[in-house]
Amino acid sequence: MAITFGTIGTNWITESWIISAHKHGQWKLHAVYSRAQDQAKEFGAKYGCSTAYSSLDSFFADEDMQAVYIASPNSLHYEQAKQALKAKKHVLLEKPATSTSEELDDLFRIAKEEGVFLIEAYRHxxxxxxxxxxxxxxxxxxxxxxxxxxxxxxxxxxxxxxxxxxxxxxxxxxxxxxxxxxxxxxxxxxxxxxxxxxxxxxxxxxxxxxxxxxxxxxxxxxxxxxxxxxxxxxxxxxxxxxxxxxxxxxxxxxxxxxxxxxxxxxxxxxxxxxxxxxxxxxxxxxxxMEEELVEFARIVNEKDIKAAGDLEEVSRVVVKVTSDLRRQNGILYPADK
The missing domain is CATH 3.30.360.10 (Dihydrodipicolinate Reductase; domain 2)
Known part of the structure; x- marks a missing residue:
């Protein structure tokens, strides 16, 4: 059975994700979220999806949606991913996953508590x-x-x-x-x-x-x-x-x-x-994005905790390194303060 997923973000990277996701039959677009209902409907219609939301609460409450791909502005990743994980959805989070190590640590903690996967979408x-x-x-x-x-x-x-x-x-x-x-x-x-x-x-x-x-x-x-x-x-x-x-x-x-x-x-x-x-x-x-989507589907379907853990370690190191590089030079985000 294909993994049903929803999307947050209606830009070109989300289009790439959907196109790649549908190539191997392991994923199926189920719902689209946008702050504007008409935009969500129009975006989903291009890919045969009629379920559209302009409310995040309603979006995450959709019981027929197993996973969420998040490609919103960077500063929104943490709160949106946290809400998705607490709704017991697998989260495929576009890079950079979060603004700080502390936020990322919290998301991985929640994912483990809820029994779902959090994977940062590093396609390369x-x-x-x-x-x-x-x-x-x-x-x-x-x-x-x-x-x-x-x-x-x-x-x-x-x-x-x-x-x-x-x-x-x-x-x-x-x-x-x-x-x-x-x-x-x-x-x-x-x-x-x-x-x-x-x-x-x-x-x-x-x-x-x-x-x-x-x-x-x-x-x-x-x-x-x-x-x-x-x-x-x-x-x-x-x-x-x-x-x-x-x-x-x-x-x-x-x-x-x-x-x-x-x-x-x-x-x-x-x-x-x-x-x-x-x-x-x-x-x-x-x-x-085909290769990452095939691997992510495999991890979810086989519940491959080892492979997910290896990717988690890469994500943790990357955000630690990039956060340190920013802070060395006074490049501070609201999440740093």
Missing amino acids: IQEANYKLLQKLVNDQRKLGEIYGASFTYASYSSRYNNVLAGEVPNIFNLDFSGGSLVDIGVYPVTFAIALFGAPKTQTYVPYIARTGVDGGGVIILHYENFGVQINHSKCYTSSAPCEIYGEKGTLTVNGTTDVSSIKFLNSKTKGSEELAGPFKTVAKPNVN
Whole structure:
């Protein structure tokens, strides 16, 4: 039986989620929430869903809905997820899950008490080629000892035009828990943490936009014998590849999302080898979420507490690291105070 789910958020990322969810028959859209009833109806109708709500209380009270996908503004995640979990719904929470570690700890506590799953929707670490990369990094025979890594994700945001015009869009607003680190930078940070584990310490040199949030910056994650440099921004675009440096060679990856190329450059022979497998392409503006949705359905249906726990640990480390990086630079949200 397909898992019935509802959505909070009617933007393009939610459309990507629904389209990907319906491809394998393991999920079925049951209900849509929006503050405007007409908007909820119109959005749901595109996907054959006639159940629409403009009241969160009524939405979460729907007994035929088993799970909720939340893609609302960052600052709303905690309260909405808490309400969903207490209604005994599985929660698939778009990144960043919460503004602080304390909020995330509370959500995982509630999920366990209610016997449901809370999973942060990091699509990129579920991609087949990312999982191949994990195996390569852990294979001493291929790469050898890790010497360091450099990851980049920088994409100019159309909303930055609004900032330059003197406006304060949600994603550049402290009150909405915005900024490049939690919107863009969180991808390479998670990319690194799921590969190498929790860093010993971390430092951040951000560019502070006129709205008070970070528009981008340079992060260093400090590990036992190496460092990971992360360059991210919503104020400019970069096409720089990502690299992992090892004793026996270098792995060059096309990016920290939508991994379609993994090349191994052999230090001794100077030869190059493409290792990536097939990559799922999706018509823009949508993105590939199939692999994460297949895995999340498996976790829910098989009640795979171990797999959910591994993802939980990644989420806990990521929010701890990003919260520390923000606070180092005085980038404080209402939830921090």
